Amino acid sequence: MPSWRKGKHIGYCLNDKKKKKLNFQGFEDLCRKRGYEVTEIDLAKPLCEQGPFDVIIHKLSDLILESSYDSQSHQLIRDFQTYVETYSSIILLDPFPAVRLLLDRFESYRLLQDFQKQDSCIFSPPYVELNSGTGREAAARIREQGLTFPLICKTRVAHGPSSHEMALIFNEEGLGAVSAPCLLQSFVNHDAVLFKVFVVGSSHFVVRRPSLKNFPRGESARRSIFFNSHSVSKPESCSRLTELDEATLESPPPSDNVVCRAVRGLRSALGLSLFGVDLIVEKQTGRCAVIDVNAFPGYEGVPEFFSALLNHIETLLESYEQAARARVLVAEYSLHQRAPQVDSAPESTHGTDPRAPWMANSLETPKSAPAESGFFTFAVLPAVLSRH
Numbered sequence: 436m437p438s439w440r441k442g443k444h445i446g447y448c449l450n451d452k453k454k455k456k457l458n459f460q461g462f463e464d465l466c467r468k469r470g471y472e473v474t475e476i477d478l479a480k481p482l483c484e485q486g487p488f489d490v491i492i493h494k495l496s497d498l499i500l501e502s503s504y505d506s507q508s509h510q511l512i513r514d515f516q517t518y519v520e521t522y523s524s525i526i527l528l529d530p531f532p533a534v535r536l537l538l539d540r541f542e543s544y545r546l547l548q549d550f551q552k553q554d555s556c557i558f559s560p561p562y563v564e565l566n567s568g569t570g571r572e573a574a575a576r577i578r579e580q581g582l583t584f585p586l587i588c589k590t591r592v593a594h595g596p597s598s599h600e601m602a603l604i605f606n607e608e609g610l611g612a613v614s615a616p617c618l619l620q621s622f623v624n625h626d627a628v629l630f631k632v633f634v635v636g637s638s639h640f641v642v643r644r645p646s647l648k649n650f651p652r653g654e655s656a657r658r659s660i661f662f663n664s665h666s667v668s669k670p671e672s673c674s675r676l677t678e679l680d681e682a683t684l685e686s687p688p689p690s691d692n693v694v695c696r697a698v699r700g701l702r703s704a705l706g707l708s709l710f711g712v713d714l715i716v717e718k719q720t721g722r723c724a725v726i727d728v729n730a731f732p733g734y735e736g737v738p739e740f741f742s743a744l745l746n747h748i749e750t751l752l753e754s755y756e757q758a759a760r761a762r763v764l765v766a767e768y769s770l771h772q773r774a775p776q777v778d779s780a781p782e783s784t785h786g787t788d789p790r791a792p793w794m795a796n797s798l799e800t801p802k803s804a805p806a807e808s809g810f811f812t813f814a815v816l817p818a819v820l821s822r823h
């Protein structure tokens with residue numbers, strides 16, 4: 436067994452629905468088979484009695500959201516965060532600030548707008564944010580921004596049952612029913628096919644799903660359509676809204692190159708390991724649009740999920756161990772350099788030690804490297820450097 440695996444402890448914290456849906460017991464079994472200790476974390480008990488942990492996997496989205504208005508949840512999240520900060524060697528999948536960003540569509544769509552400026556391989560449909568106000572104000576904002584109907588209305592909160600309630604709006608009158616805070620996004624015709632990209636560390640998997648059918652562009656007299664996103668884009672979804680009115684050829688998926696660039700860019704911008712990106716291909720132009728980003732999605736249709744997750748964890752553990760070893764070497768080296776020279780190598784040897792420049796550079800990389808330079812620079816090395 437490699438040294439970085441020895442005695443390692445993985446904790447996880449998922450609600451019953453998530454555990455059941457993922458059949459998470461299968462992951463526990465896989466981890467134990469490879470020699471890991473695995474513990475389901477009980478948030479009602481002090482974390483320090485359940486650890487120490489090397490890795491913690493969680494989907495605490497419910498609790499993070501509740502923590503903004505419920506004092507008990509607030510305390511639980513604070514305790515969790517304090518624990519993880521105190522034991523900075525813990526690899527947390529995923530960090531709270533990045534998860535929090537995805538719980539708020541205003542935040543995540545702003546990030547997508549910025550992202551499309553850097554890489555035009557994808558676009559994010561234009562939208563307006565509505566914090567408050569009436570339909571009339573919404574109409575004014577839409578005209579101001581030059582958005583055209585149809586529009587899709589999404590709640591600001593991106594997680595939880597009510598966050599999946601949406602509306603398709605075809606005219607100004609329909610705006611009367613929107614309730615803020617929400618956003619109104621341009622509807623993009625895409626032949627009723629959605630591509631879900633499920634990301635696990637440096638791997639990703641593309642799964643085809645049903646999606647909303649095409650609608651004529653421009654304002655029309657049609658009544659608004661209210662729907663739940665889970666009734667249109669789940670593998671088993673069977674809705675009139677996903678039945679195309681016209682016969683079309685099966686849409687090809689976006690190119691590997693586009694998907695890879697989008698995933699790499701978003702992973703780096705978000706600093707997340709476990710997330711999903713919903714892509715659609717615009718019918719008129721063939722351009723690829725990102726319409727949704729989800730923290731720790733369902734991975735349905737990805738039989739390799741557990742092995743990919745464990746491989747990712749092992750990659751992180753191994754690089755943490757390597758970085759820790761490098762730090763020890765650096766510390767030893769500098770001690771050695773400061774120590775009085777007695778009878779060891781001649782002084783000049785220290786100055787020309789080939790390890791020295793490499794180690795100095797490697798330690799400076801995280802501070803100077805741009806965030807786009809990849810997941811390891813963004814998410815792993817800073818944590819590695821603060822580990823010991």
Ligand SMILES: Nc1ncnc2c1ncn2[C@@H]1O[C@H](COP(=O)(O)OP(=O)(O)OP(=O)(O)O)[C@@H](O)[C@H]1O
Binds near residue numbers: 560599621
């Ligand atoms: N801008 C758009 N243009 C066309 N169709 C869209 C657009 N945005 C969303 N859709 C359709 O609406 C569905 C739900 O939208 P979205 O993915 O934003 O909702 P969600 O509730 O966050 O989904 P999830 O369950 O993946 O978190 C999509 O699967 C797609 O069919």
Ligand SMILES: O=P(O)(O)O[C@H]1[C@H](OP(=O)(O)O)[C@@H](OP(=O)(O)O)[C@@H](O)[C@@H](O)[C@@H]1OP(=O)(O)O
Binds near residue numbers: 496595631735
């Ligand atoms: O479990 P499911 O398969 O329904 O997973 C869904 C997940 O529900 P969860 O709460 O159980 O994780 C949803 O989370 P919340 O938005 O509600 O946070 C969201 O991420 C969907 O995108 C996932 O559907 P998918 O995109 O994978 O099809």
Ligand SMILES: [Mg+2]
Binds near residue numbers: 664713727
């Ligand atoms: Mg979605």
Ligand SMILES: [Mg+2]
Binds near residue numbers: 593727728729
């Ligand atoms: Mg979503």
